[in-house]
Amino acid sequence: MDKFIYLDNAATTRTSPTVVEAMLPYFGEYYGNASGIYSIGVKSKEAISESREIIASTLGARPEEIYFTGGGSESDNWALKATAEAFCTGVRQNDQAKNHIITTRIEHHAILHTCEYLQKQGIEVTYLNVDENGLVRPEELERAIRPGTFLISVMFANNEVGTIQPIREIGEIARKHDILFHTDAVQAYGHLPIDVEELHIDLLSASAHKLNGPKGVGFLYIRRNLRISSFIHGGAQERKRRAGTENVPGIVGFGKAAKDAFGTMEKRSAYETKLRDYLIDRILREIPFTRLNGHRTKRLPNNANFSFQFIEGESLLIMLDMEGICASSGSACTTGSLDPSHVLLALGLPDDIAHGSLRLTLSAETTREEVDITVEKIKRIVERLRSMSQQYEDFCRRM
Numbered sequence: 001m002d003k004f005i006y007l008d009n010a011a012t013t014r015t016s017p018t019v020v021e022a023m024l025p026y027f028g029e030y031y032g033n034a035s036g037i038y039s040i041g042v043k044s045k046e047a048i049s050e051s052r053e054i055i056a057s058t059l060g061a062r063p064e065e066i067y068f069t070g071g072g073s074e075s076d077n078w079a080l081k082a083t084a085e086a087f088c089t090g091v092r093q094n095d096q097a098k099n100h101i102i103t104t105r106i107e108h109h110a111i112l113h114t115c116e117y118l119q120k121q122g123i124e125v126t127y128l129n130v131d132e133n134g135l136v137r138p139e140e141l142e143r144a145i146r147p148g149t150f151l152i153s154v155m156f157a158n159n160e161v162g163t164i165q166p167i168r169e170i171g172e173i174a175r176k177h178d179i180l181f182h183t184d185a186v187q188a189y190g191h192l193p194i195d196v197e198e199l200h201i202d203l204l205s206a207s208a209h210k211l212n213g214p215k216g217v218g219f220l221y222i223r224r225n226l227r228i229s230s231f232i233h234g235g236a237q238e239r240k241r242r243a244g245t246e247n248v249p250g251i252v253g254f255g256k257a258a259k260d261a262f263g264t265m266e267k268r269s270a271y272e273t274k275l276r277d278y279l280i281d282r283i284l285r286e287i288p289f290t291r292l293n294g295h296r297t298k299r300l301p302n303n304a305n306f307s308f309q310f311i312e313g314e315s316l317l318i319m320l321d322m323e324g325i326c327a328s329s330g331s332a333c334t335t336g337s338l339d340p341s342h343v344l345l346a347l348g349l350p351d352d353i354a355h356g357s358l359r360l361t362l363s364a365e366t367t368r369e370e371v372d373i374t375v376e377k378i379k380r381i382v383e384r385l386r387s388m389s390q391q392y393e394d395f396c397r398r399m
């Protein structure tokens with residue numbers, strides 16, 4: 001493939017060569033089942049334990065609180081469905097029945113669609129609004145709490161607009177009312193410091209491929225002594241809570257990716273933030289009728305999301321692709337559909353402006369030169385698309 005500029009790191013990242021190298025022996029050499037008693041099985045078991053310890057230490061958690069899964073979506077499904085099961089039926093049937101979840105309108109579809117599924121099972125869900133920057137208002141969250149609320153699920157940082165939520169305040173509210181607190185930290189884990197004790201987090205989802213690890217492996221942090229049902233029934237793996245022969249190479253890759261990500265976090269974050277701000281400043285200064293979506297400073301170090309008035313985001317993406325630039329209109333799931341992003345609509349953007357949006361997400365490998373090339377191309381493409389827009393012509397005539 002020709003050289004291209006990859007600016008879609010919120011959708012997925014490149015598995016780093018050091019991660020691939022760490023994984024390789026667990027395909028060919030140490031292929032033993034981690035439940036086996038022969039030595040190559042023991043080698044797999046030890047490798048899983050090591051990854052679990054690395055990951056636990058990055059969160060201020062204990063190794064036995066980390067459960068490996070098949071990715072972020074699975075972790076989100078588990079957190080919601082299994083707490084619902086534990087509180088609404090089964091193990092909690094003698095307690096006062098609880099049937100209410102509080103979440104937000106800007107969650108990933110792994111949360112939103114799971115909530116819709118649970119609503120069909122009779123569970124009630126409150127979807128909190130956010131302010132124009134995408135922030136949850138803690139007072140509004142507290143007002144939404146009812147006697148039947150058993151779970152608050154608020155994402156750590158948004159995958160489309162990058163806004164970082166007031167997680168500590170939310171955790172404190174949950175703790176004060178004795179309600180479980182889950183956070184979808186798939187965008188934040190490996191990019192921001194997280195301490196589950198300090199932030200009062202009971203459940204946390206993460207996924208390896210968002211931090212230069214392999215695809216198809218994630219974890220769910222489950223606070224010790226928490227009553228939650230098993231997710232995949234079968235063998236005794238993951239303390240009998242998530243059955244299935246372990247994805248040993250994936251788990252090893254996740255451990256290595258976490259170690260690398262936390263080791264380089266400060267430096268990487270400073271680099272990305274600087275480059276992000278340079279990109280944002282140039283776009284806003286050099287392209288008229290453009291807005292930045294999401295909070296100016298409370299945002300992921302690598303995220304920039306813009307709306308360009310008078311253009312279609314899809315056309316912009318296609319033209320950028322022809323120029324060798326990989327970007328996104330928001331989330332991978334909405335790309336290709338004509339619906340504007342649910343996140344941008346929740347921020348209060350009118351339909352037509354939400355349609356003209358572009359998400360650029362950087363990595364530590366992105367260079368300033370690549371950003372400069374990208375800005376120049378966006379400038380030219382936006383100008384060209386606007387020159388073909390009737391709406392823009394009408395607007396200019398009125399000015």
Ligand SMILES: *Cc1c(COP(=O)(O)O)cnc(C)c1O
Nearest residue numbers: 071072073108110159186187207
């Ligand atoms: C990518 C993402 C997910 C889904 O993770 P997968 O590992 O791809 O299943 C969930 N939530 C957020 C916020 C994400 O960015």
